[in-house]
Amino acid sequence: xxxxxxxxxxxxxxxxxxxxxxxxxxxxxxxxxxxxxxxxxxxxxxxxxxxxxxxxxxxxxxxxxxxxxxxxxxxxxxxxxxxxxxxxxxxxxxxxxxxxxxxxxxxxxxxxxxxxxxxxxxxxxxxxxxxxxxxxxxxxxxxxxxxxxxxxxxxxxxxxxxxxxxxxxxxxxxxxxxxxxxxxxxxxxxxxxxxxxxxxxxxxxxxxxxxxxxxxxxxxxxxxxxxxxxxxxxxxxxxxxxxxxxxxxxxxxxxxxxxxxxxxxxxxxxxxxxxxxxxxxxxxxxxxxxxxxxxxxxxxxxxxxxxxxxxxxxx
Amino acid sequence: xxxxxxxxxxxxxxxxxxxxxxxxxxxxxxxxxxxxxxxxxxxxxxxxxxxxxxxxxxxxxxxxxxxxxxxxxxxxxxxxxxxxxxxxxxxxxxxxxxxxxxxxxxxxxxxxxxxxxxxxxxxxxxxxxxxxxxxxxxxxxxxxxxxxxxxxxxxxxxxxxxxxxxxxxxxxxxxxxxxxxxxxxxxxxxxxxxxxxxxxxxxxxxxxxxxxxxxxxxxxxxxxxxxxxxxxxxxxxxxxxxxxxxxxxxxxxxxxxxxxxxxxxxxxxxxxxxxx
Numbered sequence: 001x002x003x004x005x006x007x008x009x010x011x012x013x014x015x016x017x018x019x020x021x022x023x024x025x026x027x028x029x030x031x032x033x034x035x036x037x038x039x040x041x042x043x044x045x046x047x048x049x050x051x052x053x054x055x056x057x058x059x060x061x062x063x064x065x066x067x068x069x070x071x072x073x074x075x076x077x078x079x080x081x082x083x084x085x086x087x088x089x090x091x092x093x094x095x096x097x098x099x100x101x102x103x104x105x106x107x108x109x110x111x112x113x114x115x116x117x118x119x120x121x122x123x124x125x126x127x128x129x130x131x132x133x134x135x136x137x138x139x140x141x142x143x144x145x146x147x148x149x150x151x152x153x154x155x156x157x158x159x160x161x162x163x164x165x166x167x168x169x170x171x172x173x174x175x176x177x178x179x180x181x182x183x184x185x186x187x188x189x190x191x192x193x194x195x196x197x198x199x200x201x202x203x204x205x206x207x208x209x210x211x212x213x214x215x216x217x218x219x220x221x222x223x224x225x226x227x228x229x230x231x232x233x234x235x236x237x238x239x240x241x242x243x244x245x246x247x248x249x250x251x252x253x254x255x256x257x258x259x260x261x262x263x264x265x266x267x268x269x270x271x272x273x274x275x276x277x278x279x280x281x282x283x284x285x286x287x288x289x290x291x292x293x294x295x296x297x298x299x300x301x302x303x304x305x306x307x308x309x310x311x312x313x314x315x
Numbered sequence: 316x317x318x319x320x321x322x323x324x325x326x327x328x329x330x331x332x333x334x335x336x337x338x339x340x341x342x343x344x345x346x347x348x349x350x351x352x353x354x355x356x357x358x359x360x361x362x363x364x365x366x367x368x369x370x371x372x373x374x375x376x377x378x379x380x381x382x383x384x385x386x387x388x389x390x391x392x393x394x395x396x397x398x399x400x401x402x403x404x405x406x407x408x409x410x411x412x413x414x415x416x417x418x419x420x421x422x423x424x425x426x427x428x429x430x431x432x433x434x435x436x437x438x439x440x441x442x443x444x445x446x447x448x449x450x451x452x453x454x455x456x457x458x459x460x461x462x463x464x465x466x467x468x469x470x471x472x473x474x475x476x477x478x479x480x481x482x483x484x485x486x487x488x489x490x491x492x493x494x495x496x497x498x499x500x501x502x503x504x505x506x507x508x509x510x511x512x513x514x515x516x517x518x519x520x521x522x523x524x525x526x527x528x529x530x531x532x533x534x535x536x537x538x539x540x541x542x543x544x545x546x547x548x549x550x551x552x553x554x555x556x557x558x559x560x561x562x563x564x565x566x567x568x569x570x571x572x573x574x575x576x577x578x579x580x581x582x583x584x585x586x587x588x589x590x591x
Contacts, residue, residue: 012427019431030447142571144523146530146543147564150550154557253438257527271439272531275446287443291434298434 009302013295020291021073025066028280073288079281083274088285092267096289098168099255099266105186106251107244110193117194118201119228119236125206133198140195145254149188149261156184166263185262189254196243204236238308245301248294319508322584329580335573342389350383354540363556373558375549381562384540388563391452391541393570396521399456403463404514410464411471412502415479416494426472429465437462441524445533452541455534459521463514470513474506481505508585516578519571526567542567 044052053059057068072079078089121133143151157165164181171178208214209232217227256268263269267286274282323329342349351371352358358378366373372381414425432440444458478484479502487501526543528534535541537548542563549560 012430015427016431016434019428020434023432023435024443027443027447138572138575139568142519142523142568142575143564144527144530144543144567144571146527147546147567150546150553150560151564154553154560158554249433249436253436256436256438256442257531260531271442275442276532278446283443283446287435287439290436290439294434294436 005306006303009299013299016295017288017292021070021288022066024284024287024291025069026062028283029062029065069284073285078285081274081279081282083277083279083282088281092270092282092285092289095265095267095270096293098264099259099268100293101171102182102185102189102255102259102264102266103251105182106189106193109186109190110197110244111240113190114194114197115201115233115237115240118198119205119233121198121202122205122209130202133202137195137199140191143191145188145191145257146261148191149184149258152184152188153261166261168262168264181262185258185264188258188262189251192250192254193244193247196247197240200239200243201236204239205232208232208235238305241301241305241308245298245305248297248301252290252294319581319584323580326580326583328576329584332573332576332578332580335569336577339389339393339570339573342386343393346386346390350380350386352380352383354383354387355379355538356383363552363559365556366558372562373556375545375556375559376552381559384545385542385562385566388540388542388545388566389570391535391539392522392525392543392567395452395456396459396525397518399459399525400463400514400518400521403460404467404510404517406460407464407467407469408471408503408506408510409498411468411473412475412498412506414468414472415475416498416502418479422472426469429468429472432465433469437520437524438527441528442531442533445528450533450536452535452539455525455528458528459524462524463517463521467510467513467517471506471510474509475502478502478505512578512581512585515574515581519574519578522567522570522574 057065060068069079076089078087078092080086081088081091084091117133117136121130124130153165156162163184164177165184167181169177169181214227214231217231218224222230252268255266256271258264259266259268260272267290270282271286271290273279274286324333356379358374360378362374362376362378364374364378366381372385374380375384410425410429414422414429417425440462441455441458444461445454448454448457484497484501487497492501525534526541526546529541529543530547532547535544537544545563546560546567549556549563553560
């Protein structure tokens with residue numbers, strides 16, 4: 001991993017965010033909502049509206065408005081919410097923290113469920129177990145989050161009464177309750193990743209099991225457990241990083257729906273509220289922060305992959 | 316093409332996918348005829364009737380027959396998702412092929428821009444578009460088409476890059492053909508197979524995205540019997556009548572599974588080299 005490569009990668013992130021900011025600003029500008037009217041209400045006098053438009057810069061050309069918005073954004077000023085009259089930035093970043101917790105929990109569940117499922121299917125290739133794993137992965141990519149969430153709510157929360165249905169508890173408040181509230185949403189978000197990861201791990205494991213070095217390790221007399229953990233698992237995990245990085249987009253999209261259904265005050269819920277109330281600064285900030293999260297996670301995954309890949313090459 | 320269909324029916328995924336597709340097509344074409352009740356007919360004596368002889372899939376909070384609504388819902392969901400996906404896929408394929416044809420700096424710029432657009436999650440892009448254009452099925456379909464295009468462009472570009480190096484493209488350039496002709500007549504037909512595979516799998520996403528938008532109140536509007544909307548309405552009564560909710564959930568899953576199977580089957584049928 002050369003520094004030139006790293007620089008190129010970081011420049012890509014900057015370019016990505018630039019395009020996203022233009023796109024988001026452009027799309028929200030077409031919104032048939034007049035910021036002055038939404039701030040002052042329908043009954044405001046034309047004079048008051050005109051002076052507020054002047055103050056907000058709504059009479060400036062679009063590119064100038066974009067420039068003002070972008071330069072404020074770069075100084076960490078995401079604007080003021082038209083709904084709550086509060087600064088958008090702090091609210092969005094608090095929400096982002098909760099969403100990242102949800103995403104992190106989903107990732108942990110993915111690794112706990114998806115990796116063993118894929119290995120199990122590979123080891124029992126062609127049996128009912130393999131068929132079952134294949135079915136799980138087909139269902140996983142075929143059920144939208146709102147369906148999975150609703151079905152989980154009916155079975156786990158409503159019928160079995162095992163876990164609370166909705167709501168959010170901060171971990172600082174009550175760790176146990178916080179985790180209990182997080183399980184169903186995280187499980188919902190993880191479904192698509194479990195499907196992709198288990199499929200990938202299965203095919204990788206099959207490849208590795210047929211490789212010469214695993215045969216050599218077996219012939220050397222290593223116990224099969226050691227072979228599985230030291231050689232097979234390790235090689236099967238590598239592509240998992242790529243798959244997870246590719247899935248970040250789905251996960252962020254899934255988080256929007258899941259937070260809405262489970263009433264988690266994360267960035268997805270903020271965005272839905274912003275979109276339904278046509279709160280332009282919040283929509284813009286939320287969308288840019290989400291895209292930035294995507295770009296950063298992908299870059300980190302790329303760098304992680306490059307690091308691991310290199311280590312393997314030198315071993 | 317006949318050869319591909321022949322090979323498709325020899326893959327297990329292909330057969331199952333085609334069977335499900337036939338069921339869906341039947342529901343879309345003959346849903347109104349097959350439905351045992353008019354989908355919007357309310358029968359207050361049948362409120363929350365459990366699945367049985369009278370109502371195979373039960374009845375909802377207004378006594379509407381769930382099976383009839385599902386059959387009508389197929390028409391409200393599936394053709395729109397297919398159309399939106401293939402329209403978006405065509406646009407994406409053209410962009411991807413053009414990018415590969417131009418090469419060099421143009422290719423770099425187009426690819427980076429596509430990657431940047433893809434940093435906005437599909438659902439979020441669709442949400443912003445629908446809130447800009449206004450709610451409703453047509454705008455939801457447009458939003459889905461737009462969010463499909465970038466990923467298809469990326470897939471197409473990688474295939475078209477290989478096609479660009481083929482002799483027939485070089486020959487066309489040497490003959491002095493115009494850029495549009497080369498892109499549309501020489502390269503595009505030769506990247507069709509992977510594009511069709513990818514687009515087929517994307518239909519599954521489109522169905523889910525469309526249902527999600529309707530679920531969030533931005534796609535199909537009541538009293539339409541769109542599946543996502545049905546789930547959204549049935550959620551309030553899920554304690555009393557879970558079947559009202561489970562039936563459309565299964566319909567969405569079945570449709571998505573159908574297109575995923577077809578896509579996988581086509582991949583096996585069209586790329587015999589790629590053994591997985």
